[in-house]
Amino acid sequence: xxxxxxxxxxxxxxxxxxxxxxxxxxxxxxxxxxxxxxxxxxxxxxxxxxxxxxxxxxxxxxxxxxxxxxxxxxxxxxxxxxxxxxxxxxxxxxxxxxxxxxxxxxxxxxxxxxxxxxxxxxxxxxxxxxxxxxxxxxxxxxxxxxxxxxxxxxxxxxxxxxxxxxxxxxxxxxxxxxxxxxxxxxxxxxxxxxxxxxxxxxxxxxxxxxxxxxxxxxxxxxxxxxxxxxxxxxxxxxxxxxxxxxxxxxxxxxxxxxxxxxxxxxxxxxxxxxxxxxxxxxxxxxxxxxxxxxxxxxxxxxxxxxxxxxxxxxxxxxxxxxxxxxxxxxxxxxxxxxxxxxxxxxxxxxxxxxxxxxxxxxxxxxxxxxxxxxxxxxxxxxxxxxxxxxxxxxxxxxxxxxxxxxxxxxxxxxxxxxxxxxxxxxxxxxxxx
Amino acid sequence: xxxxxxxxxxxxxxxxxxxxxxxxxxxxxxxxxxxxxxxxxxxxxxxxxxxxxxxxxxxxxxxxxxxxxxxxxxxxxxxxxxxxxxxxxxxxxxxxxxxxxxxxxxxxxxxxxxxxxxxxxxxxxxxxxxxxxxxxxxxxxxxxxxxxxxxxxxxxxxxxxxxxxxxxxxxxxxxxxxxxxxxxxxxxxxxxxxxxxxxxxxxxxxxxxxxxxxxxxxxxxxxxxxxxxxxxxxxxxxxxxxxxxxxxxxxxxxxxxxxxxxxxxxxxxxxxxxxxxxxxxxxxxxxxxxxxxxxxxxxxxxxxxxxxxxxxxxxxxxxxxxxxxxxxxxxxxxxxxxxxxxxxxxxxxxxxxxxxxxxxxxxxxxxxxxxxxxxxxxxxxxxxxxxxxxxxxxxxxxxxxxxxxxxxxxxxxxxxxxxxxxxxxxxxxxxxxxxxxxxxxxxxxxxxxx
Numbered sequence: 101x102x103x104x105x106x107x108x109x110x111x112x113x114x115x116x117x118x119x120x121x122x123x124x125x126x127x128x129x130x131x132x133x134x135x136x137x138x139x140x141x142x143x144x145x146x147x148x149x150x151x152x153x154x155x156x157x158x159x160x161x162x163x164x165x166x167x168x169x170x171x172x173x174x175x176x177x178x179x180x181x182x183x184x185x186x187x188x189x190x191x192x193x194x195x196x197x198x199x200x201x202x203x204x205x206x207x208x209x210x211x212x213x214x215x216x217x218x219x220x221x222x223x224x225x226x227x228x229x230x231x232x233x234x235x236x237x238x239x240x241x242x243x244x245x246x247x248x249x250x251x252x253x254x255x256x257x258x259x260x261x262x263x264x265x266x267x268x269x270x271x272x273x274x275x276x277x278x279x280x281x282x283x284x285x286x287x288x289x290x291x292x293x294x295x296x297x298x299x300x301x302x303x304x305x306x307x308x309x310x311x312x313x314x315x316x317x318x319x320x321x322x323x324x325x326x327x328x329x330x331x332x333x334x335x336x337x338x339x340x341x342x343x344x345x346x347x348x349x350x351x352x353x354x355x356x357x358x359x360x361x362x363x364x365x366x367x368x369x370x371x372x373x374x375x376x377x378x379x380x381x382x383x384x385x386x387x388x389x390x391x392x393x394x395x396x397x398x399x400x401x402x403x404x405x406x407x408x409x410x411x412x413x414x415x416x417x418x419x420x421x422x423x424x425x426x427x428x429x430x431x432x433x434x435x436x437x438x439x440x441x442x443x444x445x446x447x448x449x450x451x452x453x454x455x456x457x458x459x460x461x462x463x464x465x466x467x468x469x470x471x472x473x474x475x476x477x478x479x480x481x482x483x484x485x486x487x488x489x490x491x492x493x494x495x496x497x498x499x500x501x502x503x504x505x506x507x508x509x510x511x512x513x514x515x516x517x518x519x520x521x522x523x524x525x526x527x528x529x530x531x532x533x
Numbered sequence: 534x535x536x537x538x539x540x541x542x543x544x545x546x547x548x549x550x551x552x553x554x555x556x557x558x559x560x561x562x563x564x565x566x567x568x569x570x571x572x573x574x575x576x577x578x579x580x581x582x583x584x585x586x587x588x589x590x591x592x593x594x595x596x597x598x599x600x601x602x603x604x605x606x607x608x609x610x611x612x613x614x615x616x617x618x619x620x621x622x623x624x625x626x627x628x629x630x631x632x633x634x635x636x637x638x639x640x641x642x643x644x645x646x647x648x649x650x651x652x653x654x655x656x657x658x659x660x661x662x663x664x665x666x667x668x669x670x671x672x673x674x675x676x677x678x679x680x681x682x683x684x685x686x687x688x689x690x691x692x693x694x695x696x697x698x699x700x701x702x703x704x705x706x707x708x709x710x711x712x713x714x715x716x717x718x719x720x721x722x723x724x725x726x727x728x729x730x731x732x733x734x735x736x737x738x739x740x741x742x743x744x745x746x747x748x749x750x751x752x753x754x755x756x757x758x759x760x761x762x763x764x765x766x767x768x769x770x771x772x773x774x775x776x777x778x779x780x781x782x783x784x785x786x787x788x789x790x791x792x793x794x795x796x797x798x799x800x801x802x803x804x805x806x807x808x809x810x811x812x813x814x815x816x817x818x819x820x821x822x823x824x825x826x827x828x829x830x831x832x833x834x835x836x837x838x839x840x841x842x843x844x845x846x847x848x849x850x851x852x853x854x855x856x857x858x859x860x861x862x863x864x865x866x867x868x869x870x871x872x873x874x875x876x877x878x879x880x881x882x883x884x885x886x887x888x889x890x891x892x893x894x895x896x897x898x899x900x901x902x903x904x905x906x907x908x909x910x911x912x913x914x915x916x917x918x919x920x921x922x923x924x925x926x927x928x929x930x931x932x933x934x935x936x937x938x939x940x941x942x943x944x945x946x947x948x949x950x951x952x953x954x955x956x957x958x959x960x961x962x963x964x965x966x967x968x969x970x971x972x973x974x975x976x977x978x979x980x981x982x983x
Contacts, residue, residue: 481913488828497913499833509833515774516831519788526791526825 119353123335126350128215130340134163135217143286146222146242149415151229151255151437155299155343155424156280160287164340165219167238171202173214175389175503183209184504197234197472198504204241224286225250228279231257231443232475251282255437261448263438271434296429299343303424306337309351311418316358317407317460321377323361325368327406328396331387338415343424370400378403379524382456384449384483385468385476386411390505398514402521408456410449413441420452442475449479450486457491464524466496466517471507494527496520536585537768537973538981539966540574541789541959542566542775545812545840545926547573549581550962551766556970560585561959565677565716570775572717578981579720582764586724587613590759599751608739608752614667615731617676621663623722624678624715629656631711644700648707651699655689675855679712725760732756768978770969772961774813785972785979790816790829792964793924798824799963801952803920808911808937809960810927812840815907817914824967830914837873838903840926843933846899849879850892857896858930864897873906897932904936908944917941920950924957 137144143162147153149169157164174180183205184198190208192201206212213219225239225248236252243250253274256267280291313333317326324330333354341347361367367374371393381399383406388395399406416422422439425432437443444452457465467484469477484495498516501507536559541548543566551560562580566573587609594605635641636649659682666673666681673681686708694701732753740749771781772792797807798820807818813836819828832839847854868890872878878899885895911917921941927933934953941949954960972978 485915494827497830511774512831512833515788516790519790519826519829522788522791523826523829527827530823530825 119350119357120332122346122350122353123332126336126341126346130163131213131215131217131219134165134213134220137163137220143223143288144220145224145226145283145286146239147226148229148232148235149338150232150440150442151253152338152342152415153226153228153253153279153433153437154340155296155303156283156291156433157226158343159295159299160283160289160291162224162283162287165222166339167203167242168199169339170206170213170219171199171503172389174202174206175505176392177214178390178505179206180390180503181505197238198502198507199472200234200238200241202503203238207242207245221246222248224248224283226253226279226283227251228253228255228437229440229443230255231440234474249282249286251279253279253437255443258438258444258448261445263435267438268431268434271437272430275430275433293429297426300424300426300429300432302345302348303337303343304426306342306347306351307416307418307423309348309355310334310337312355313351313358314408314412314419316362317405319362320380320461321365321367322380322405322407322460323358323366323368325370325396325400325406326412327383327387327409328370328392328399329368330406330409330412334412334415368405371397372400375400375405376403377405379463379521380405380407380461382407382453382460382462382465383409383411383468384453384465384480386414386470386473386502387468388470388500388508389503391500391508391510394510395500395508395513398517402518404521407460407462410441410453410456413452415440417441417452446479446483450483450490453483453487454490457487457493462493463528464494464496464520465491466498466520469497469499471499471501472504473502494520494523496523534589534762535765535767536560537966537969537978538578538581538766538770539792539962539964539969540578540769540771540773541792541961541965542570542574542771542773542779543789543811543926543961544774545844546958547577547773547775548959548962549574549577550959550966551581551585552966552970554970554973556967558963558966559588561956561962563958565679566775567713567716569717570778572719573775574771574779575719576716583616583724585764586728586759589762590756593755593759597751597755599748599755604739608735611669611735611738612728612731612756614669615734616728618664618667618734619727619731620720621666621678621681622660623720623727624718625656625660625663625682627715627718627720628682628711629653631714632656632707635707635710644703648699648703651690651693652704652707655686655693655704658689659685679716682712682715683708725757728756728760766981768969768973769981770965770972770979772965782979784977785969787965787968789961790818790831791826792961792968794818794820794826794829795824795964795967796960796962797922797924797952797957797964799967800954800956800960801920801922803950804922804952805919806911806915806917806921808907808921808923809925810839810903810907810923810933811925812844815839815910817907817910819915819918824964828915830910832906832910835874837875837878838906842873842875842878842903843899843927843930845875845879846882846896849882850896855929858900858932858934860893861896861900861932862935863893864891866891866894868894868898870895870898870902873902878902897936900930900932901936904933904940907937908940912944917945917949920952922952922954922957924954924960926958928953928957929955 144165145157145162146165149166154164174183180202184201186205186208187201211219225242227235227239239250284290316323336347336350367377381404417439467480469480488495498513535554536551539550546563547566549562553559560581561584562577564573564576591609632652636645690701690704693699736749770785770787772787772789776786793809794807798804809816815832817830818826821827843857844854847857870881872881882895938951
């Protein structure tokens with residue numbers, strides 16, 4: 101019996117490493133390609149995560165760079181403070197989004213990316229989600245610096261909580277008339293629709309597996325942490341790899357690993373090993389990156405597993421049913437851009453979180469309100485009250501920032517979280533009596 | 534006797550509350566935290582234990598009915614005052630030892646002789662006049678040794694400095710260093726001995742008729758008996774900002790948010806919303822019908838508008854913290870101050886004073902400014918329903934309470950019941966003690982580290 105258990109555990113350990121190792125390889129390979137882009141003649145497109153058109157970029161043989169991801173990586177590598185200081189020295193106010201300042205600072209300091217290699221300058225700045233006003237200003241700044249073309253895809257806000265045919269057609273028209281021609285111009289070749297369709301079909305495969313991974317958290321104990329662990333899971337699909345064979349392999353492996361953990365009743369792997377699930381939490385808002393592990397430990401130490409989070413859906417709400425559809429390539433890209441989380445109106449966001457709280461059987465939900473991001477933070481207190489009213493599940497609220505370490509008050513956040521978890525504990529005990 | 538202990542290690546003061554097994558408060562103690570939580574915790578707990586003895590004495594006298602109700606009350610009041618006097622005298626003695634020790638140090642050199650004699654004289658005067666702090670009806674700024682001894686010593690030092698006998702700064706520096714050590718000194722005097730001395734002082738004041746020898750004998754017997762009944766602390770919970778610095782096991786630590794909510798609800802059971810303004814944070818909470826917190830908001834990243842803000846303003850004006858509120862109440866003209874930043878508020882205060890505005894009016898504006906900030910947290914935590922309780926050190930400030938009541942009436946209607954208990958500073962420790970009692974009843978009690 102003992103032997104079997106050990107063997108099973110050993111197997112899971114090995115397979116756990118497999119997906120992680122693959123992701124690491126994929127990233128290293130991508131940054132290597134970027135480093136040598138000029139020699140190999142590859143064109144480089146800077147673009148953002150929400151509404152990214154990765155399949156289109158790849159089908160045209162170009163390489164994407166995602167400035168927000170570089171910024172968050174700088175935060176995790178404890179470099180963001182100096183980059184932000186650099187940007188502030190250049191005149192950017194303290195109130196500017198810290199992703200922007202971190203990115204500008206990194207650029208000023210030589211544009212060395214997260215893997216330690218130099219990033220190439222952009223040949224094109226592709227703004228495919230305009231719901232974030234900061235994105236537009238960000239690219240205006242980069243345009244000044246690099247003097248390269250900017251292409252903007254205007255994405256209407258889901259003010260009424262639905263995507264209408266007119267909205268979809270409006271995007272398709274822009275893609276056909278403006279975006280694709282401009283991209284072809286930079287790429288120096290025509291878009292091969294079959295190439296795009298092939299990638300879209302691969303995207304859908306990976307998306308199926310990712311949804312299975314998210315939904316594994318319905319199991320008790322949840323085999324994954326859908327926020328802190330989740331940000332690793334979204335790495336490939338929200339960045340350069342959606343629509344690639346690599347991503348399909350990665351998500352298949354990840355799904356297998358998670359299924360195995362579920363079978364052995366294991367909880368998620370945290371910085372302190374596997375935890376015993378005591379609380380099931382839904383989280384709204386991006387994590388803090390400068391103190392990512394400290395923040396995670398404040399949860400794992402208390403046995404709090406995040407079963408679902410909205411941040412891990414910023415690059416696609418696949419669990420609501422959306423899949424890239426290769427039979428309608430431009431329409432599907434339009435739906436993807438329109439459907440990103442921050443493009444949803446507040447009632448839809450509340451409905452989504454309510455759905456997570458109920459379907460994942462959460463004990464509580466927590467909002468991390470970040471100073472930098474208006475797209476996320478606006479209306480969060482209203483969201484909190486409304487969700488408490490609808491679900492009866494207690495909400496918690498902490499405030500921090502994306503990558504400015506000055507806005508992470510460790511003692512204060514820890515104090516709030518401890519209070520919050522003790523409150524949940526007391527509620528559980530009361531319920532049990 | 535069995536009891537449970539709750540300790541609230543706040544940023545400014547440390548509080549302890551003792552409950553008996555039925556959950557009645559039998560003692561509470563408070564002391565300066567002075568960034569030494571281990572000592573502060575021990576001192577507050579000692580004080581609470583002393584208070585618990587007095588509760589036990591009261592119960593014993595009521596049970597045995599050797600004295601009438603009025604006489605019992607008088608005796609206990611005098612006994613308590615005399616006990617405090619004995620403690621104060623013991624601390625003064627320790628202060629003398631500390632001063633001598635410091636004076637023996639090399640840094641005093643040639644100033645030793647000229648400082649030593651006046652310091653001894655002043656101390657002797659402090660001892661001589663000590664009883665004046667404890668006569669019936671005496672007004673004390675606070676019961677903290679630092680405040681009592683400080684006031685008496687400074688008066689003596691100032692007089693001698695005026696007369697040219699001492700260098701004021703030198704003798705005050707000596708006092709400042711010595712008192713710190715006395716504050717962190719754990720008195721090693723038997724409770725029973727001090728109480729017995731206190732009784733010797735109090736008895737003739739209360740039982741004046743020399744013919745009641747038997748009564749005096751009975752009183753002494755009761756006091757001696759109660760003084761030595763063992764008090765067993767069978768469970769404890771720590772809370773407050775210092776909780777992490779003490780070697781409390783995780784299970785014996787509760788968040789002060791939960792403790793304040795529980796404590797406030799215990800005292801005012803109709804309470805559903807609580808505002809606590811402490812030294813370094815402001816908390817707005819909602820509690821359910823059992824006192825459990827269901828939602829809360831706290832100040833974040835910036836502690837402007839907390840108790841320390843008022844402390845800073847008091848320092849700027851060179852007045853006592855407790856004088857701020859009464860002074861602000863005398864305001865006759867509405868002045869607006871928008872800055873909640875403590876440092877800027879200080880600057881604004883000086884500027885307005887220089888422009889000739891009245892101190893009272895400016896202070897009233899500063900109070901409005903911090904309470905407005907707290908009201909925003911209250912709104913964020915879910916607003917106010919039917920009954921509201923104000924806790925924390927700042928609720929002792931009458932201007933803060935007045936402004937808060939006005940704002941609550943304005944925003945939530947004039948039918949809201951607003952509570953502020955004179956012991957509201959103990960709410961966190963009370964809540965902690967209630968959690969300790971839960972733990973005891975559930976068989977998971979933790980004991981205080983020895």
